[in-house]
Amino acid sequence: MRVLGIETSCDETGVAVYDGDRGLLAHALYSQIPLHAEYGGVVPELASRDHIRKLLPMIRAALAEAGAAPDSFDGIAYTAGPGLVGALLVGACFARALAFAWDVPAVGIHHMEGHLLAPMLETPRPAFPFVALLVSGGHTLLVEVRGVGRYHTLGESIDDAAGEAFDKTAKLLGLPYPGGPALAKLAEQGSSGRFRLPRPMIDRAGLDFSFSGLKTAVLTLLKNAPADAQTKADIACAFQEAVVDTLASKCERALKQTGQQRLVVAGGVGANRALRARLRQMTAQLGAEVFYPRTEFCTDNGAMIAYAGYVRLQAGAQHGGMAVAARWPLDSLAAP
Ligand code: KG4
Ligand code: ZN
DSSP states (O other): OEEEEEOOOOSEEEEEEETTTTTEEEEEEOOOOOHTTTTTSSOHHHHHHHHHHHHHHHHHHHHHHOOOGGGGGGGGEEEEEESOOHHHHHHHHHHHHHHHHOOEEEEEEHHHHHHHHGGGGGGSSSSEEEEEEESSSOOOEEEEEETTEEEEOOOEEESHHHHHHHOOOOOOOHHOOOHHHHHHHHTTSOOOTSSSOOTTTTTTSOOOOOOOHHHHHHHHHHHHHHOHHHHHHHHHHHHHHHHHHHHHHHHHHHHHHOOHHHHEEEEEEOOOHHHHHHHHHHHHHHHHEEEEOGGGGGOOOOHHHHHHHHHHHTTTOOOOOOOSSOOOOOOOOOOO
């Protein structure tokens, strides 16, 4: 079975071809970062218009790269939510129109299911069941995953998502959009131990997160500390340590609470090197394993959507259902 995947939920246009026998045959990503940079964040209308411009040439290029003729496809998968509605609609319209022309089914994929299945594109791939930490710009979720579509949320952020906290704190530090990777880079030049920020909700029972207080703590530090470059790097380092510590401690608790032996980490913040190192250490101590997608499949991409579509179509998913949804709880998904 061969599936075309289309991702347009936010500021990245992703396209990929996944083949059940041969694996990933092509994947391409176009980032709109330069388009939104001057506004300091994503402008939804500009995002939608740019997806319209990029999608068709990217699909043509992916088909050429894969050496895949239109009549070799068995289905099309597109991100149906959550995300920016205008941006999602572009992908949904392209996918559904193409599916009509090619006479194949089109299936709408949950963006976070895409992220959580992305490590399946790697070798070795994690076996079910596992605990997934999904950390992106819009979500921070700990999920117990028993199989495809069998998701139980264990905890989530009650305010800012981890990626959002990185982005907002980066802005406070005067770093350019998108802030997460820039802050992580700056943190590597900082020295640990000069500043210490709170570890939000770590002492409280449960598996929820809260990150909005951290940026306020950073703001207070910035007001009272000298404004030199080393100080900024030290603050970035303290911020990253606080987020990494908090995420690692809740992951440890989730593994212990569920008795699971495998942790899967996905979403943009999953690309963070300090987080990866820390989770590797924590899982090793527990005798558990941690799985990540390669860095480029941590952030938004078409490959994860093509793969999730392949899994669902393979299991008999039908064309149809809803077109798009800005909000869509992961737990509401059903097994295919
Ligand atoms: O999954 P993703 O590409 O898009 C969403 O679905 O939101 O995640 C993007 C988020 C952004 O907040 C970005 O700043 C953050 O992931 N991010 C990082 C790193 N790379 C991306 N945060 C910390 N360290 C990184 N290396
Ligand atoms: Zn994402």
